[in-house]
Amino acid sequence: MFHGLSAFPLTPTDEHGIDDTAYAALVARLAASGVDSIGALGSTGGYAYLTREQRAHAARIAVEAAGGVPVMVGIGALRTADVLALAEDAQRAGASAVLLAPMTYQPLTEDEVFGLYEEVTRELSVPLCVYDNPRTTHVDFSDELHGGIARLPNVRSIKIPGVPDDPARAKARVDALRTLVPETVTIGVSGDWTAARGLNSGCDAWYSVLGGTFPQTALALTRAAQAGHAGTATELSDELEPLWALFRRHGGLRVMSAAASHLGLTREPNLPRPLRGLDEAARQGVVATLDALGLTS
Incomplete structure (x- = not known):
């Protein structure tokens, strides 16, 4: 399941709790679009702001709405x-995999990060994706740390931050990491x-914020790259530059929050x-950019 497009939807939430109906509809919409997998309760899903009970509830909704x-x-x-309790809740809900970012208040050493994954993977019965997101966690993974964690049981994917702008450097970055992790x-x-x-x-998957609200747009780019049409994939991404600029300025979560509300997919507030x-x-x-890109029709 760690190939192709993994779409990460919002978890529409206000101070009264999760909007179950809107959330189920968002997930069902992704499933119907043909995405390869759905990332529930990622950063776009606001996982860090929800209680254990809310997260277990959201996991159950997502698995049911995903329809397989x-x-x-x-x-x-x-x-x-x-983390161990949340992993158990996710598995009970029927999750096909779990995604783990090393959240921290006190800075974590590499030994502490490795120890977290070591303890968690020991207890899992489903695959795990390592979430490397230094912008939010303030944890910087060295390639050596990735290589060590990747050899733990049940680790099946690594979600890396954006690659360098230069295509040659981007390929070198992916190739370097590839030499340190198992083929699995x-x-x-x-x-x-x-x-x-x-x-x-050479990345196997796109773990996508855009895909959680605009799955067809993200799928077109993904399928082009998977088919070896690198130029087409690049052109499709370049066409979305006005939206990427908003992501960089405001953060993908807030931009997708506004987009989902404008499209009538969620109520306000949804964060x-x-x-x-x-x-x-x-x-x-945001609305003007979506209109210009033809994403509101």
Whole structure:
């Protein structure tokens, strides 16, 4: 399941809880679109702001709404004991895999990061994807740390940050990591504006924020790259540059929050406090960009 497009939807949430109906519809919409897998409770899904009970509930909704499309559930938390509990909840919900970012308040050493994955993978009965997201976790994975973790039982994929802008450097980055991990472990790119370069450089998957709200657009880019049409994939990404600029300026979560609301997929507010949606001027900028790209028709 760690190949192709993995789409990460919002978990529409306000101070009263998760909007079950909207969330189920978002997931079902992705499943119907033909995505290869669904990433529930990733960063776009606001996992860090939800209680254990809310996360277990969301996992059950996602698996049911996905209708057989593989669902990967985020299990990141500050305490290892909490991660283990969340992993158990995800497995009970029927998740096909789990996604683990090393959340931290105190800076973690490499030994502590490795120890987290060592303890968690020992208890799993489903595959695990390593979530390397230094922007949010403030944990920097060395390639050597990735190589060590990738050899633990049940590790099957690594979700890396965006690759370098230069295609040659992007390929060198992916190739270097590939030499350190087993053949059973795939490499997936995030940082949506670098997805085409990542896929063209040999990444197996795109773990996509865009795909969670605009799956057909993300699928077109993914399928082009998978078919070896690197130029087409690059052109499709270049056409989306106005949207990528908004991602870089505001963050993908807030942009997709505004987009989902504008499309009528969620109510307002749809982010848990203290997160707030974009101000009116920024929202209008998102809407204008979506209109110009033909993503609201």
